[in-house]
Amino acid sequence: MTSPVPVVLVFLDPAFPGGRLADASQPQLMVTDQGATRGDGVFETMLAVGGNVRKIQAHLDRLAGSADALDLAIPGQDEWRRAIATALSEHRVQNPAPAGAGAELVVKLVVTRGAEGAAAPNCWVQVSPVGAGARRQRETGIDVILLDRGYDSDAAERAPWLLLGAKTLSYAVNMAALRHAHKQGADDVIFISSDGRVLEGPTSTVLLAHVEKADDGTSVKRLITPQLDSGILPGTSQGALFTAAKAAGWELGYGPLEPQDLLDADAVWLISSVRLLAPVNHIDGKPVGTPSVQKELTAELNELFAGIQ
Ligand code: PLP
Structure with missing residues (x-):
């Protein structure tokens, strides 16, 4: 399985304080994940310019508000910030070509209710390029x-x-x-x-x-x-x-x-x-x-x- 767009993927995981790097081209979710089977979850889409996520606090606050509306208990904002930093730095490692100070990336935060019967939601950060259509x-x-x-x-x-x-x-x-x-x-x-x-x-x-x-x-x-x-x-x-x-x-x-x-x-x-x-x-x-x-x-x-x- 290959991802049609290059994606850097980091899961929030209590065993990994900075987030757990994962391979976006490999299966990562159970087929019973309620995000996939019911669209049961929340997300945020943010823009990073030159490695900095714009309006990050407003996005993290809105993610918390959306999760609250769905009665989803999600990790704290510090954990999200650390996972975002890990994903962006991994993106820099994977794309060492000078992207320029104004290089733009899409940073997506995703939460699903998890696999059926699971005790905790699945939470991850993904980083990918901005599509030409948006520009x-x-x-x-x-x-x-x-x-x-x-x-x-x-x-x-x-x-x-x-x-x-x-x-x-x-x-x-x-x-x-x-x-x-x-x-x-x-x-x-x-x-x-x-x-x-x-x-x-x-x-x-x-x-x-x-x-x-x-x-x-x-x-x-x-x-x-x-x-x-x-x-x-x-x-x-x-x-x-x-x-x-x-x-x-x-x-x-x-x-x-x-x-x-x-x-x-x-x-x-x-x-x-x-x-x-x-x-x-x-x-x-x-x-x-x-x-x-x-x-x-x-x-x-x-x-x-x-x-x-
Ligand atoms: N309204 C809807 C339904 C959206 O999905 C979005 C963003 O995806 C917005 C408004 C704009 O929100 P933001 O400016 O935070 O990206």
Whole structure:
């Protein structure tokens, strides 16, 4: 068995304080692992730049929150940090070619409930290269379609067992939505709730911006994202970017948003940890925003985001 992409794999294991290095091309899980048979588990996807994982604390906190939502007892954050360090240093050993200070890697943290009957979850860190698609979409932007998620925006609160705000391994629906978009010739999706609210992408947070010129010639820039309590995953990228944008003088807003708000915006993006800001060019075939403003704001937000550790 060979892995189609080169992956460095480190299991969290009480017998190995720094994590246990494993061969990603060899079988590692039981066929009864409930992550495989039921999608029962949680994960995080992070970006490492030049060997440093960005927003690591926010990701570890969200992993703990997701695990809590599934009643999964997972190792402490120090153990995760040590395993991440082991995986990144092993990646350096395996890839000694000078990758450059800005070299980007995907660092994934995965927890499954373990094999049926097992007392403890399976936890691991995997490190792999960033795909070309993510880089391309940052540059060229994306076309998206709106898709019904089938839940109303109060469902998360009313029915916590739906795990709507947790990052679970049950992403088959999200991947199906993406395939549906690709069949329509689009790149990505923005989910809409059954009561007509803008929610999120299958793997990203929605952002929009408005620029208003004041009478004195100065401009007010406002960055808006859907309400965080509407059954969406709280994005670590959105959270960090909002903090940086506020410090840089932007005004911030949190929904509720409707599809028309996306079409009325000066710019719309999907943002996530690996792809970063992907400007949205069309929604359901309709052009979005003002291209020159979109370009200017994207450059400004990219610069703010680049400063986030
Ligand atoms: N929403 C969903 C459903 C996601 O899967 C993701 C990331 O994969 C995000 C939002 C963005 O989260 P982050 O910015 O922390 O990567």
